Amino acid sequence: MSKSKSFGKNVVLEGHGEIDSLYISNNLDGKTSEDVRLAFGEIKKEKVLINLGQVRLTSSRGLATLLSLMLEGEEEGVIFALCEVSEPCMIILNTMNIMEYIEGVEILDTTENAMKWLSEQG
Amino acid sequence: MSKSKSFGKNVVLEGHGEIDSLYISNNLDGKTSEDVRLAFGEIKKEKVLINLGQVRLTSSRGLATLLSLMLEGEEEGVIFALCEVSEPCMIILNTMNIMEYIEGVEILDTTENAMKWLSEQG
């Protein structure tokens, strides 16, 4: 069975089996990134899927906050899969070369592939 | 074989067999409706499909011009099928009750159904 909890208008956390899934939508601005922080506070699993498919717009601040939260999670042994990374997110990730500097975070195309990748880990 | 001709940026006329198809896109404003008038001047067939699926915005002026052109065509025995009528077009057609006052013009959902309906006429 899966449970789902909302944080503000743009963030939803769902648990399925051994994976927690975070769905972010609309504008990943300062407010939304604070809601993402609240959601991270309730992550229970060691495998986390983050779906960015519905992020229409993001500030560098919002994405930097997400990065910090993932780095904190990594320290506690959490593995992250980003999926359906929308164009504005991808533009910032690429321009800043973010993926070169972090380990334990993978970018997958679809939710399905991200789930599959996570379930094959550790 | 089908031929295709453009009028301005937003209007394309295509001939297939016994049917001429007019594709209107973007903003059906004053300029576009004048391009529609030019396209009507080159209609050769007695069965005409008008696809409004890509009309994102329309002025009442633009739609009124289209209506006048269809009334002129009707007088010359042309049968019209409107299809994929986009939301802004439908809002104006409905609010003004246009379809009640004209004969020989049918609204169909898909291009396929419009083609089928036209081929069954006369």
Next chain:
Amino acid sequence: MEAGTVTTSIPSIEGYEEIVVESIATTARLFGISAKKINNLRVAVNEACINAMEHGNNYDPSKSIVVSYACKDNNMIVTVKDSGSGKVHPDFRRPDVEEQVKKFKTERIGGWGLFLMKSLVDEVDISGSEGKGTTAILKISN
């Protein structure tokens, strides 16, 4: 989102009205106005802008139209101002389209803008002030 007013000015050039229409649609979406209301508002705002550019500013590209929009408590207010003569006697009655269709060869079909605005938003008001242009005010509530 906190209430506040957005103002956009565009030159009186055909085509620019779409920028205003989409900007108002974005604002309405951010404030949670329903898609149906937004679709109707888009058509109404488009008509108001075209009237301001045409009847108000005679499509003089050096004259702007100024559109302000604000959302508060699930209500959205849009005002469209031109810098025309301000002489306006708006008639919001339903045009007789049946008659227009019958006479299409001799008379122009049209004059639907004001009736469309009235039908598609919850409140509309158009008033002019001589020498200061015409202002159309459109209101919707969610």
Next chain:
Amino acid sequence: MEAGTVTTSIPSIEGYEEIVVESIATTARLFGISAKKINNLRVAVNEACINAMEHGNNYDPSKSIVVSYACKDNNMIVTVKDSGSGKVHPDFRRPDVEEQVKKFKTERIGGWGLFLMKSLVDEVDISGSEGKGTTAILKISN
């Protein structure tokens, strides 16, 4: 479409920047700017607006930011003005993200806005005039 300038002013309230971003994206689309350029411009304009609201206007909702945009000959120019102190010494160099990642526990990751703007548009200029606020100018050509 004929060249002309559009101006939008928004209050310094988080969220309103999206209205400007979408309005500029609509304008760019109407002028035939490519989707790739538009996507990059959206991110750059978003950063410029957030800086103007934050560093310029300290998110004072009574202070507006004024954004003008115009397309001509396949070039688009966007200017974003705030009414802050106008004291600005822009540094467009690439932030050392590798270092930021290493020190994430003690130092805030960020300060990417100016570098993003510079990377995502063809030309960027940021200049202040004391007491008259800061102006960011972004240019793209198709």
